[in-house]
Amino acid sequence: MSYLDRMTSDDAPVIGRSGSYAKGVARRREILDRAIEVFTERGADGTSLRRIAQALGVSHAALLHYFDSREQLLVAVYEHAEARRDEENHGHRPERAVDVMVEAAMLNVEVPGLVQLYSTLVAAALEADSSASKSFFTTRFENVREQLTNDLRRDQEAGLVRDDVDAKDVAALIVAASDGLQIQWLLEPSIGLQETLRAFSALLAPPAAR
């Protein structure tokens, strides 16, 4: 059974070689934890396989035993960091779907390096071949848009969001605006991330509310 089969099977949806032995799984997590530290300290370019390996006291080739490529490792790091962010902030759900995205953006920019990692990987995903991040982000975008579309439809029926626009379009717009604003904010914090995203939120208010 190849690792690809395992990737697509339902029991082990993990990026990289799965590690069926308990020790390997633990080591994998250890690598991701160290890797995100290195990324935070040294940025995308500074996060070479050798640098991560050095932080763990092994050679860079050891990492390629757990992940097929540097890119795949970075995707796993992002997923790991995002999951941790969600863990630390579960249980908090605003009324409207759009505000979920607003708050996610606020959290993102507080995790050092996370937005940079995201941008780096998205850029890599646009590369012609680049199977690792391309498939990850394609399905990620799909899932987020779908979830958001459903929530928006519910909000529209509940009269919380204006219904003269297609929920599907708005979902894509929210994701785009959120992603784009985080980048702008990192380059120029004076734009006010929260106010700007709230302005978007206001655009979606139903006409009756005005």
Added chain:
Amino acid sequence: MSYLDRMTSDDAPVIGRSGSYAKGVARRREILDRAIEVFTERGADGTSLRRIAQALGVSHAALLHYFDSREQLLVAVYEHAEARRDEENHGHRPERAVDVMVEAAMLNVEVPGLVQLYSTLVAAALEADSSASKSFFTTRFENVREQLTNDLRRDQEAGLVRDDVDAKDVAALIVAASDGLQIQWLLEPSIGLQETLRAFSALLAPPAAR
């Protein structure tokens, strides 16, 4: 006089060593033209200094004579490609400011590699040091937002755009949405770039129009 002085002076706002001799300026343009071809063909990672140099029949060191670094060269390539895009499509100005951005996005995704180059450079700009693209995109975002803010204010006064939201916030949102959607569209063309951006346009319509 250093190259930085020339950058900030008003007579020669060019990225990289300016080349005060006419021949040098022509050669510079030649490099950029070839570089964008290479980028289109081989993607971001495949566009090494050596590969561009090979396409020109020179060594990679020759390129470093015109540009301080690979990153600076790529920024110049983007600027060049964007300028060419505008040249080929001047004279066309929609009524509302938001629609200018909508059409710019449509044009961007038609130039192969342009969005990828943009994303790559933005990711590089978020790197801690990264002086080359960081300063370029910081000022670029500032300029675009400022221009857009002014246009939006005019539209608001003319009753073309609702005036219950701050033009400054909307400007940042438009840029973010446009950038973000181009990426989503490249990964999943089924989202419909034009319709989605038109949905945003609709959100900005004044209440009277509904």
Added chain:
DNA sequence: CATAAATACCTCCAGGCGGAGGCTTTTCTG
């Protein structure tokens, strides 16, 4: 038109990178 400066380009090198292939040790399973 001579000549000094700027330009244009080269070769070679240092340091770093991702990845392939191969080797031993540990761990699980029948």
Added chain:
DNA sequence: CAGAAAAGCCTCCGCCTGGAGGTATTTATG
């Protein structure tokens, strides 16, 4: 407890960027 599978790790390869130091060639200028 055998032996297959997984883990753990290294050495070597080719490619990359950036830069030092050198040499023609072109240009501007007295």
